[in-house]
Amino acid sequence: MPFTIATWNINSVRLRAGLVGDMLKQHAPDVLCLQETKCPDDRFPLGEFRKLGYGHIAIHGQKGYHGVAVLSRHPFATQESRVFCDRVDCRHIGVTLGPEAGGAAGVTIHNFYVPAGGDIPDPVANEKFAHKLAFLDEMRAWCGTARPGSGRSILVGDLNIAPLENDVWSHKQMLDVVSHTPLECDKLVAVQGEGGWVDAMRQLVPEPEKLFTWWSYRAQDWALSNRGRRLDHVWLSQELAGALGGMTIVRDARGWERPSDHVPVLVSLDV
DNA sequence: ATGGTTGTCATACAA
Numbered sequence A: 001m002p003f004t005i006a007t008w009n010i011n012s013v014r015l016r017a018g019l020v021g022d023m024l025k026q027h028a029p030d031v032l033c034l035q036e037t038k039c040p041d042d043r044f045p046l047g048e049f050r051k052l053g054y055g056h057i058a059i060h061g062q063k064g065y066h067g068v069a070v071l072s073r074h075p076f077a078t079q080e081s082r083v084f085c086d087r088v089d090c091r092h093i094g095v096t097l098g099p100e101a102g103g104a105a106g107v108t109i110h111n112f113y114v115p116a117g118g119d120i121p122d123p124v125a126n127e128k129f130a131h132k133l134a135f136l137d138e139m140r141a142w143c144g145t146a147r148p149g150s151g152r153s154i155l156v157g158d159l160n161i162a163p164l165e166n167d168v169w170s171h172k173q174m175l176d177v178v179s180h181t182p183l184e185c186d187k188l189v190a191v192q193g194e195g196g197w198v199d200a201m202r203q204l205v206p207e208p209e210k211l212f213t214w215w216s217y218r219a220q221d222w223a224l225s226n227r228g229r230r231l232d233h234v235w236l237s238q239e240l241a242g243a244l245g246g247m248t249i250v251r252d253a254r255g256w257e258r259p260s261d262h263v264p265v266l267v268s269l270d271v
Numbered sequence B: 001a002t003g004g005t006t007g008t009c010a011t012a013c014a015a
Helices: A017-027 A046-051 A099-104 A127-145 A182-195 A200-204 A251-255
Strands: A002-009 A031-035 A056-060 A068-072 A076-080 A092-097 A108-113 A153-158 A232-236 A244-249 A265-270
Touching: A002 A017, A002 A099, A002 A108, A002 A153, A002 A232, A017 A031, A017 A046, A031 A108, A031 A153, A046 A056, A056 A076, A056 A092, A068 A076, A068 A092, A068 A108, A092 A099, A127 A182, A200 A232, A200 A244, A200 A265, A232 A265
Parallel strands: A002 A031, A108 A153
Antiparallel strands: A002 A265, A031 A068, A056 A068, A076 A092, A092 A108, A153 A232, A244 A265
């Protein structure tokens, strides 16, 4: 049975609810995980998504910053949000799909928004970078103790790191740029290893092919310069990895009217 | 080496 999961850093869900609707209509994933909703829970535009068939919505938001949400065609059996680094930041929400989800019944989905980490790649000089590294250490510990990568589970989100050489437009020129420094890349790979997670996008499109999911707003012409990064990820547990079908990066979405700087990534499974 | 843009909230700050 086909099951499609999508992840998208939307950079304000209220401003871009229309774009989310367009994406849902065009690509019809079973589940969409959003990051950077920037929206308190009582102001989330539930109605617009319910109309499109996404009647089950788990939200974990706050005013102005961060915020994650899961929109689903299928009911959830459970949902939870984890706290990382003892902060109130809304950076994680996890759901388990109920028995109504057919072949995907019982699958757990973890939706993450990892801290961006500021501009200076030095944890001493830059508290934000220190926070990012601590967050990754805590994610790794959680993968070791809670074993979220055991069973049938998926981890998606804006992890704010492009770990492989061809996850950025220029490996050499990005080595000192936060999102591609060896320190944070190693930590992300360690999280992945600790949990036994499989990088779905790279299973399907191995290096050295370039893969990007984000292009800066600051570029004069994002498509022409194409200085992208792969900051958004879909990881599968070993048990689900065999079900991997296809992958779509909706690059067009970067050119839509008033776009997010991230584009949706969809992964389909045969469950 | 520098500055380039966007969103939120209210004038900086985070990304």
